[in-house]
Amino acid sequence: MKMGELERLGAGDTRRVAVVGGGIAGLGTAWLLAQRDRVTLFEAGDYVGGHTNTVDVTLEGRTHPVDTGFLVFNRRTYPNLCALFALLGVEAVETEMSFGVSLAGPGLEWAGTNLDTVFAQRANLLRPAFLGMVRDIMRFNRETTRLAAAGGMPAISLGDYLELEGYGQAFCDWYLLPMAAAIWSCPTRTMLDYPLATFVQFCHNHGLLQVLDRPRWLTVEGGGRSYVRRMLGRLDDVRVGHPVLRVERDALGVRVHTRAGVERFDEVVFACHSDQTLAILGEGASEQERRILGAVRYQDNLAILHTDPALLPQRRKVWSAWNYLSGEGEPDDRPVSVSYLINRLQPLP
Numbered sequence: 001m002k003m004g005e006l007e008r009l010g011a012g013d014t015r016r017v018a019v020v021g022g023g024i025a026g027l028g029t030a031w032l033l034a035q036r037d038r039v040t041l042f043e044a045g046d047y048v049g050g051h052t053n054t055v056d057v058t059l060e061g062r063t064h065p066v067d068t069g070f071l072v073f074n075r076r077t078y079p080n081l082c083a084l085f086a087l088l089g090v091e092a093v094e095t096e097m098s099f100g101v102s103l104a105g106p107g108l109e110w111a112g113t114n115l116d117t118v119f120a121q122r123a124n125l126l127r128p129a130f131l132g133m134v135r136d137i138m139r140f141n142r143e144t145t146r147l148a149a150a151g152g153m154p155a156i157s158l159g160d161y162l163e164l165e166g167y168g169q170a171f172c173d174w175y176l177l178p179m180a181a182a183i184w185s186c187p188t189r190t191m192l193d194y195p196l197a198t199f200v201q202f203c204h205n206h207g208l209l210q211v212l213d214r215p216r217w218l219t220v221e222g223g224g225r226s227y228v229r230r231m232l233g234r235l236d237d238v239r240v241g242h243p244v245l246r247v248e249r250d251a252l253g254v255r256v257h258t259r260a261g262v263e264r265f266d267e268v269v270f271a272c273h274s275d276q277t278l279a280i281l282g283e284g285a286s287e288q289e290r291r292i293l294g295a296v297r298y299q300d301n302l303a304i305l306h307t308d309p310a311l312l313p314q315r316r317k318v319w320s321a322w323n324y325l326s327g328e329g330e331p332d333d334r335p336v337s338v339s340y341l342i343n344r345l346q347p348l349p
Contacts, residue, residue: 014038015266018256020244020280023050024070026271028084031231033269040265041235042258044243044272048232054223055305064348065223068305071345072097074215077205085220088230092218095345100320101178102313104327108174111318120317129170136171141209148204158199159192178324179208182338185301219346247280273298311339321345 015037019030022043027050030041047053051069058064072095075082085092100111110124111117124130143165147153154161158180162172177188180199184191191199200209207214220226232238239258246257253266270277274293278285285293312319321344326336342348 016040016253016264018042018244018247018254018263018265018268019271020247020256020268020277021050021271022048022238022240023271024052024081026050026269027228027231029269029271030235034235038237039235040237040239040263042242042244042256043238043240046241048238048240049225049228052224052228054225057305059307062349065225066305066342066348067219067224067346068303070224071095071340072217072219074207074217076207076215085227088227090227090230091221093221093347095217095219095347096321097217098320098322098344099179099182100313100318100323101174102318102323102325103174103178104325106174109313109315109318110174111313111320113320117317117320120315129168130174132168133170133174136167137175140167140171140176144200145204145209148200148209153197153200156196157192158194158196161196162192178326181336182322182324185338186299188336221347223346244280246282248284311337312341319344 017033017037017039019026019033019039019041022041022045026041026043027048030039033039041048049069052067053069054065054067056063057066073081073092084090098111098113100109100117102109108121108124108130110120110130118134119125156164162176167176173188177191180191180194181188183202184194203209242258242260244256244258247268248255248257253264254268256263256265256268270280272280274296275298278290278293281289281293311325312323313325319341321341323339323341324336325339
C-alpha cells in the first residue's frame, strides 16, 4: 500500500474495492472490507458460495438441505472460520469423519471406525498382508507425528519416504493412497509425488495421525448456505453471473472489465483460482506473477448427487462418511470413486 493510500485511510476516506470470486475467500474479504470500504463482489457463476453449494433434495415428501461441497470443519484446525461463524450466529452440529475402503481387486473391505469394522472381513485376522497394513498404520502415525512435532522434515516426496522407510505395499494400496486420494480428489499414484512435509503437516493438523484425542468434527446446521446468506446480507453490491474479463493497473488504481463495461476501483482482490487470476491479468501480469500463479495445476473431477447404494461398500458395516471404491485392474489403471455418505455427514434421516 502506498503512503498516499495510508494517509487517505487515516483520514477516514473509504476505498472502492473490487473482489473477484464469491467463494469463502471472496465472501470473507468482501464482508470484512465492507465494514469500511465500498465493495463490489463479482461472481462469474450463477450462485455465490463457491465450494459451499447447498441444494434442496426431496425424498418421500420431505425436503432436506444437502451440502455438495464444503461439508465439515473442526475447532482445532479452523479457528478463524469458527470465529466467523460465531460472529454470524451460525449454528453447527457434531458429525463424523469415518473412512471406509472397498477394493474389488483383492476383494477387500474395511473401515477405521472400530475393531469390528477394521476386521469386517473376519478372514483378515489371519491375512498377513492385512495385519502388516495395520502395523504400518500405527508406525506411520507414530513416526510422522514425531516428524511434525520436531519440524525440519526432509524435502522428499511421499513416495520416496515410503520406500526409504520400508512401508509395505498393502499399507500403500489398501490405506494411505486411498485415504489421500479421497482427501485431495486425485489419482492415487499422483499422491506419491506429493511433498512429504505438506502431506504430513495436513494430516497432523487435521488429527489424521492419531487414534485417540481426535478433533470433533462439525457441520453447519441447515447447510453451508446459511452462512453464505448471512454474509450476503451485509453486502450492498453483489453481481452474480458477472465474470471479470480483464483487470488493468495504473497509477490511479485498477480498471475492471466485464461484459457490462469498464469500472474504476482503488483496489482489487483476487479470490479465485490462480489460473483464473493469471488469465484475468493477461499481458499485464508480471514475471513473478506468471511464475507463481502459473505453477499451480488443477484437475477436473465429476461429482454426482445420487441415492444409489451400489456405490457404497458391499458390507453395510463398512459404510462410512467417506468411502473409497476401486474396480478391477492394476493400481494405475483401475476405475476409482469416492462416495460421501451424506447421511453420516449431515443430520439427515
